[in-house]
Amino acid sequence: MTRRLVVEADGGSRGNPGPAGYGSLVKDADTGQVLAERAGGLGRTTNNVAEYTGLVEGLRAAAEIDPSATVEVRMDSKLVVEQMSGRWKIKHPPLQPLALAARNAFDQSRVRYTWIPRAQNSHADRLANEAMDAEARGESWTPKVSVAGGAAVPVAIDEAEPEPPVPANKLTGWDDVGTPTTFVLVRHGESANTLRKLFCGRDGSDPGLTERGRAQAEAAARALPAFCGGDRPVAVVSSPLQRARETAEAVAAFAGVPVKVEEGFAEASFGKWDGLDLAAVREQWPDELQAWLDSPAVAPPEGESLDEVGARVKRARDKVIARYAGRTVVVVSHVTPLKQLVRLALDAPSHTVFRMEMTPASLHLVQWWPDGGASLRAFNSTTHLAGLLGDPGL
Numbered sequence: 502m503t504r505r506l507v508v509e510a511d512g513g514s515r516g517n518p519g520p521a522g523y524g525s526l527v528k529d530a531d532t533g534q535v536l537a538e539r540a541g542g543l544g545r546t547t548n549n550v551a552e553y554t555g556l557v558e559g560l561r562a563a564a565e566i567d568p569s570a571t572v573e574v575r576m577d578s579k580l581v582v583e584q585m586s587g588r589w590k591i592k593h594p595p596l597q598p599l600a601l602a603a604r605n606a607f608d609q610s611r612v613r614y615t616w617i618p619r620a621q622n623s624h625a626d627r628l629a630n631e632a633m634d635a636e637a638r639g640e641s642w643t644p645k646v647s648v649a650g651g652a653a654v655p656v657a658i659d660e661a662e663p664e665p666p667v668p669a670n671k672l673t674g675w676d677d678v679g680t681p682t683t684f685v686l687v688r689h690g691e692s693a694n695t696l697r698k699l700f701c702g703r704d705g706s707d708p709g710l711t712e713r714g715r716a717q718a719e720a721a722a723r724a725l726p727a728f729c730g731g732d733r734p735v736a737v738v739s740s741p742l743q744r745a746r747e748t749a750e751a752v753a754a755f756a757g758v759p760v761k762v763e764e765g766f767a768e769a770s771f772g773k774w775d776g777l778d779l780a781a782v783r784e785q786w787p788d789e790l791q792a793w794l795d796s797p798a799v800a801p802p803e804g805e806s807l808d809e810v811g812a813r814v815k816r817a818r819d820k821v822i823a824r825y826a827g828r829t830v831v832v833v834s835h836v837t838p839l840k841q842l843v844r845l846a847l848d849a850p851s852h853t854v855f856r857m858e859m860t861p862a863s864l865h866l867v868q869w870w871p872d873g874g875a876s877l878r879a880f881n882s883t884t885h886l887a888g889l890l891g892d893p894g895l
Contacts, residue, residue, distance in 0.1 A: 504570040505530035508559035511577065511625035512543075512551025513633065517792070517799045517806070520544070520637060521551040524628025525559030527566055530573065537562040538644045540628040542636025548799045549792050552578045553599035555625060556585070560606035572612045577619040577626075580791045586614045593788045619796070620850045680827035681868035681876070684818075685729060686842060687721055687833045689740075689748040690714030691861045698778050702804065703767040705775035709743045717862035717889050718748040722755035724885035728864050729829060734758055737831040738821055740766040740838070748862065749833040756831070765817025768835035772804025797851035807837070807851055814841040822869055842867060846875035862886055 510525035524540040539558040543551055556574065563572050576582055583589040584600060591600050619626070632642040691714035694701040701708070710718060725734070737760045739749035746762070753760045774782045782790050792799045797807035817838075821830055832842070840854040846867045847853075859865070859881055866879040883890065 504567045506536075506563050506566065506570045506572045508556075508563050508572055508574045509576070509622060509625045510552070510555035510559040510574065511622050511629050512548065512553070512555040513626070513629045513796070513798050514546060514548040514551050515633065515798070516545075517548045518545055520633055521546045521548070522629045522632035522636065522642075523551050523555035523558060524625045524630075524632060525555045525562065526624055526628065527559060527562045535624075536566055538628060540632035540642045540644070542632050542642070544636075547595070547792075548796055549578075549580060549593065549788065550595055550599065551629065552576065552581050553596055553603065555629065556581060557599060557602045557606055559625075560603055560612070564607050568607070570611070572607060574612060574614045575617045575622065576614070577617055577622040578792075578795045579616050580788065580795055582614045582616045596788075618850070619852055679871035681870045682822045682826055683729070683732065683829040684821070684842065684867045684869065685725065685734065685829065685831045686839050686865035686867065687748060687752060687831060688839055688859045688861055688863050689742075689744040689833060689835060690717035690721075692744045694776075695861055700771040700774045700777055700779075700782065700801075702769050702771035702775050703742065704770045704772075707743050710747045713889060714744070714861065715747065715751070717886060718751035719755075720885045720889060721748070721862045721864060722752040724864060724882075725752065725756060725831070728866070728879070728882065728885075732829040734829045734831045735825055736761055737833060738763050738766065739833045740768065740835060742767055742835070745833050745835060749831075752831055752833060763817050763820070765813045765820070766832060766834040766838045769807070769810045769837040770801075770803075770805035772801040774801045774804065794855070807841075807854060810837055811841045811844070811851065814838045815845060818842060818845065818869075826871075839865065843877060843880065846877050848875075857881075860886070860890065862889070 507528045507530045508525060512521065512523040514521040521543040522541060523543060526535055527537040528535050539562050543554060556576065584591050585603060591597050635642040690710045692708040692710055694708050734756055736758050737749045737753040739745050739760055739762055741762050741764055749760045786802065789802060793801055800806040836859050839859055840857050843857065843865065844853055860883050864882040868876045868878060
């Protein structure tokens with residue numbers, strides 16, 4: 502009977518290009534037993550090179566175990582999966598020799614490639630990050646499992662890292678855990694770039710609101726009392742960008758509270774993509790765009806990754822909670838930071854930001870509880886914008 506193996510592979514680059522590493526493992530498809538782990542630092546290179554390297558090393562490990570087996574490769578990089586499946590061309594020169602090495606590592610007639618969500622590739626991702634951390638310390642990565650005659654040889658139990666504790670699920674609102682801090686999230690009103698569906702980040706042209714955008718901001722302000730259930734906000738916290746500040750000023754004037762500017766809630770930096778629409782970016786940077794869509798650790802050229810945005814948004818959120826604990830605050834920001842706040846509330850994986858729609862001047866409500874829990878109470882409310890909706894844009 503033909504043996505069936507599974508290869509899970511990943512790679513990452515902290516900066517893209519930046520310090521990079523790969524991780525891969527081989528499992529028995531029938532038992533789920535881990536038969537081999539491989540990982541290593543790669544110095545300074547790109548995310549795509551790291552991902553391909555993880556694939557190559559995973560296939561080589563599978564060949565050492567049983568070259569006559571069938572192999573299913575599982576990766577969260579759609580770029581690698583589609584290219585190795587033959588559906589996409591490999592145009593980027595540094596990836597071509599790596600793809601050839603992968604084909605030579607294992608008989609490709611016995612290999613099939615499957616894309617999986619990033620959350621299902623956590624083992625390989627962890628190995629890649631362990632390798633990057635080890636290289637940063639000037640050390641070599643040490644495997645937890647080695648291959649000996651095709652059998653798995655685990656390390657001693659006292660040498661293995663303990664599994665992280667699984668957090669208990671909570672029934673939000675059932676226990677008396679104190680007063681939550683309420684965030685009313687407001688996306689800024691329409692700008693000219695919103696209408697044109699352009700990437701418009703923190704380092705770009707910084708447009709103000711259109712006439713309709715100002716009307717949207719005023720409509721959002723008037724809707725706040727009912728949306729908040731009568732709770733009066735104690736402050737409006739705004740991104741420093743003009744379209745957000747203009748929206749925040751309209752909200753603050755209606756609520757009679759001050760505006761506080763928080764740099765952490767600025768839109769993402771889109772680097773060289775700023776001012777372009779998606780079609781132009783896809784034409785000029787197809788591999789980079791796909792890598793950005795595949796991995797939150799990847800940044801646009803000279804831009805900011807979703808992981809980086811998420812980290813600064815989390816810091817800004819913590820500052821607001823510390824300053825206004827137990828009270829209601831309006832946060833006026835942009836698509837990317839607001840989606841990160843919702844993602845953090847739901848403890849959802851990074852790729853979920855691509856599955857949310859936030860209309861200009863839409864309202865959302867999140868509560869953060871003293872015990873660390875959170876509750877998403879409302880999302881993308883737009884009833885106050887009757888007759889004022891344009892194209893939601895980017």
